[in-house]
Amino acid sequence: MKTVMKDKTELEILEEKKEKLDLKIKQHKRTQSNRKLRARHLIEVGALLEVAEIDQENKNTLLGYFINYKKISNEEKEILKVQGKELLEKRKLERISKKEKLKRNLTNIEIQELLKLSQTNNIFEIITKEFKKKLLEQLTFEEYQILIKRFN
Structure with missing residues (x-):
């Protein structure tokens, strides 16, 4: 009978240890999640700062600037908000435009340049295997640039 009681208390002790470890695991996951969110925010x-082209500015200067931000009126903050939104939208449109330019079809001059490359290199194998294309005219400008870099 005494051994049953002893075993029960040992079991209770193990359960308490398990509960403590579970709590530590939850806390660790919570702090890990918070760290990820903080890292993303930073x-x-x-x-x-990089977009505003002030990422290389002296830290003390930036801190002083940010402290003064608190003194700006709400109207001025709204103006700054609109300016920031416009700049980010402009950058987004530029990125989209740049991607579209890379997707355009090749010009005759670019196709002729690839034909010259094909005389000394087996570019058609790459075109069919990597780009899954059969004709030079089907290549995008981005794929053209990859080929030119590879063989020049």
Whole structure:
């Protein structure tokens, strides 16, 4: 009878230890999640400094500037908000435009350049295997640039 009681208390002790470990695991996951969110936020803020082209500015100067931000009126903050939104939208449109330019079809001059390359290199094998295309005219400008870099 005594051994049953002893076993029960050992079991209770093990359960308590398990509960403590489970709690520590939950806390660790929570802090890990918070760290990821904080890291993401800091990366976003750093990217904004880069967009504003002040990421290389002296830290003390930036801190002083940010402290003075608190003194700006709500009307001025709204103006700054609109300016920031416009700049980010402009950058987004430029990125989209740049991607579209890379997707355009090749010009005759670019096709002739690839034909010259094909005389000394087996570019058609790459075109069919990597790009899954059969004709030079089907290549995008981005694929053209990849071929030119590879063989020049």
